Amino acid sequence: MTDQHKENNTTHFGFRTVDKNKKADMVADIFDSVSAKYDLMNDLMSFGIHRLWKRFTIESSAVRPGQKILDLAGGTGDFTAKFSRMAGEKGEVILADINSSMLMIGREKIRNQGRINNIHYVQANAESLPFCDNYFDCITFAFGLRNVTEKEKALSSILRVLKPGGRLLVLEFSAPVFPWLRKIYDVYSFHVLPKMGKIVAQDEQSYRYLAESIRMHPDQDTLKLMMMNAGFEQVTYSNLTGGIVALHRGFKF
Structure with missing residues (x-):
């Protein structure tokens, strides 16, 4: 070989x-391993700021009543719950995740909130989505792309199932834009975060992987180019919290 x-x-x-x-x-x-404490750890790790990142993403979605939305790597369903109200009774929201544990927790959490009429749950791999061509008006992919093995395949699969005029929103950890912030972020990621995971979730290794996976993920401009190469148009991104997180937007025409 x-x-x-x-x-x-x-x-x-x-x-x-x-x-x-x-x-x-x-x-x-x-x-x-982390699914049971996923929401709690999100609040602790980001000091609650993840809620502002998600709110910005939802506001950028421009979802309207009657539309079809895919919450990809939807985890515990924060986006799905919001989109369910925005899409209304004539709309459809699909929470998709490759991990059955996360999907189960998300479904139970949403059902406990009483929002089930327009929501469906699908275990799916982003690289080969099991949906019809040109089906969704909006797809969100929050904190999941960095875990995908073949990111180019996932972006192509997403483009296929988007309607013409539909938009993809990728919310993901990215590269801090300020050198001083990068230094602080490195110390936090590789020293504080794993210890927090050990204490709260009894899992230090998974949160060490989280920090490593963030560093291996493409930076803002590289991901923008990947989306353009996959066929998305009018690709832009917004840096959030100094680039610790970035929201990329792309459209299908």
């Missing part, structure tokens, strides 16, 4: 190099 062939069959899992065929299962193990 040539070195090039070997390279094509491997990918990164945090800072480790692993077989591409194994990454999805390894990511699944991470989320099986």
